Amino acid sequence: MEKQRARNADEKQQRRQSLIEATRELFEQTSYEAVTMAGVAEKVGLAKGTVFVYFKTKEELFLALQEQLLQEWFEEVDRRLAGLAENASIEQVAEVLCQSVQQRSSLTRLLAILHTTLEQNIDFATTLRFKQFLRAHLLTTGGLLEKTLPFLTTGQGAQVLLRIDALIIGLEHLAKPGPMVQQVLAQTPDLQLFAINFYQELFVTLQTLLYGMAQNAATSRPPLHSQ
Amino acid sequence: MEKQRARNADEKQQRRQSLIEATRELFEQTSYEAVTMAGVAEKVGLAKGTVFVYFKTKEELFLALQEQLLQEWFEEVDRRLAGLAENASIEQVAEVLCQSVQQRSSLTRLLAILHTTLEQNIDFATTLRFKQFLRAHLLTTGGLLEKTLPFLTTGQGAQVLLRIDALIIGLEHLAKPGPMVQQVLAQTPDLQLFAINFYQELFVTLQTLLYGMAQNAATSRPPLHSQ
Amino acid sequence: MEKQRARNADEKQQRRQSLIEATRELFEQTSYEAVTMAGVAEKVGLAKGTVFVYFKTKEELFLALQEQLLQEWFEEVDRRLAGLAENASIEQVAEVLCQSVQQRSSLTRLLAILHTTLEQNIDFATTLRFKQFLRAHLLTTGGLLEKTLPFLTTGQGAQVLLRIDALIIGLEHLAKPGPMVQQVLAQTPDLQLFAINFYQELFVTLQTLLYGMAQNAATSRPPLHSQ
Amino acid sequence: MEKQRARNADEKQQRRQSLIEATRELFEQTSYEAVTMAGVAEKVGLAKGTVFVYFKTKEELFLALQEQLLQEWFEEVDRRLAGLAENASIEQVAEVLCQSVQQRSSLTRLLAILHTTLEQNIDFATTLRFKQFLRAHLLTTGGLLEKTLPFLTTGQGAQVLLRIDALIIGLEHLAKPGPMVQQVLAQTPDLQLFAINFYQELFVTLQTLLYGMAQNAATSRPPLHSQ
DNA sequence: AATGAATGAGGATTCATTCAT
């Protein structure tokens, strides 16, 4: 593919990008485990070792992919939230959030292993950078949410996003079972209970959650807390 | 330890149980990956191969442990729900559900990998049995929930439990980061946002979710659905 | 080669032995680095993993080989020392020690890397066993030396053997240079100084050392010590 | 640090020197394996590739360090030998030789791997130069030895030095075992036999060796030889 | 039922070295 040297920073960035791209494609077709560093290298037409020049570990490579997918997602959400009226309905907001997630199966699949796997073999600096990237977007997009849904107080926007994250992770696990479970469910009408539609369940749960938050705010009850 | 042959069904069951027990203890101290079949065998005083007489795969062994942990959890929840007044508050119910989960770190840790890992290398029959076990409890305990929280319609009890499952999985991931992330969070006040208290967040989110469901019911709006 | 299972302890021992044997042959033809676990497995006709059933690490395998070579050497030395008159000459003893070493190039090559490499990736128990094996022979053979050379006091026999060990290691390094050094020496008469004959130098140095010890004893000077 | 180009021979020499210096410091704190070319480059403030402008291989770099350490050692020995009376005692000479070695742990550690490792990946010219450097010093310092210890015949001075080299290598291996062996020795009184004091053993052995040579000379026996 | 020897797949990673600029 591209054999020449990446001389300047731009070209280096480009090569980084092509590695992430290759990883994305490989991951889309298979799974985290099935993607090997050698495979990525081959796909880009570089030597195995070269991948490690750009990403110190496999986890770091995937974290970069994750960051990119998140970036794209945040951008879409931001754009669409900005497009909503100042006083949009909960339903509209939930729809924006869920629809934007729906087509990003790579994103949700990675989110589901982010904390278990990706954040494992990574150095301090990279971890820090990633978390700050996340924080920035959480605050920005959270701010937009707070503007769109006035019942949200400052800080609750980010909180909602974190809860969505948790929901995505949980539902990803529940709604996308392995082949054997799928087979069992397909053959056992009794178990339809477990045939969960990821998107729909996310949408309903999120909506309900927001209703709950709205009500809490309306009844001017002090914010809920445990114990 | 126990070297003799397990002749009758009883003794076999007993041996199965001691294997699960050993697995539980090992898992409590370490992690899924760190628990090896050889380790379990040694702890029970059996030969490596013998473990496979009782559990065809490592996943099957852990699924059995999972089932047991769930059984215990359902029992506690059932007992405590039954102890609540007919018209208990959302807060009380949320407290029952969360408190019962709080001390069962093995349970939540396993739930977090159940769908990714445990349900992977398992045959049809075992999967079926497990899912039906789950379904039975979901219906039973879900029924109790519906009785306790009258605004829940038939079937919503089980639905709530599934959502709790999703929340547990998601929060388990978010709230229990690996060592490097912990270190980063500890040293970066900016990132306190990510220092999530598993129990508290579960409690608040669940409570809010139930409020939302209660409100939906109250406004007699037809059940929410997407699109 | 041998495919059947090693059932009893005897057969296991035999298999261990055949692995050591294969290692020895491979090592004789090449070098420590060039011998791979996979190569050993293949030579014996076993699967790669099987080697690790018998030896936890590559180092442990080579240590076992080392032990065997030492055992053979000690046996020869013991036999030959026992064959000498009670009052053998220093020259005779030195000859026994050197000649027995001369044809054992695998032994000396391994000795030269024993402490650097072999004793590196090995557990406590194995290390302990090896050192005690060594100690036992050092005392036995050292005792024979003391009997043969009456000027040696108790304990000096083992000491002499340790010094021989040091000499072997040092001379192995000096006398068997790599190919480039060999080439340089071959083409540069000036440097004949460095063309050391391992055996001869060992013999002379050992002999001189023993003379020195004999003299020390004769002049009834108290044993030498530093500072 | 030093970024500018080294134009003239002087500056080149200076840069070479700073690379050797950096290597020395790194090696003192760690080990040969742990010292990486990249690390050396970084320490000096140059790019990785630049190191290879000055030293074609890692071995060449360490050989240069070795040469320097030897140079310093020879200088000290020469100075101190020159300071001894014409008819110094064996003990005095042995003390000079051993004391001068004692504080040069980098030197002895490198000597112990010189022939195994350093002389491996080096071209003809460099090897030749190094060997001739060595020869010159061997003859010079050897000559001083012969003057100081009159029983040494011409050529025996250098021979003694080579034997010291062998002893250093051998004792370095014996006296400085890896961590596991250290642990085993620490916990097993039986094995004190193996707890060798490098300096003391070197001193005693060398002294004994010299006594032996003196005796040989005194009895006017023709020089020892094998067969 | 119990044993435990045998299997074998599977992949990240390091670093000295090269070479185009």
Next chain:
DNA sequence: TATGAATGAATCCTCATTCAT
């Protein structure tokens, strides 16, 4: 002379699982 991107070789070891006895 300096750079630093690119290279690629090279291998140990774990552990779930099988199967002959």
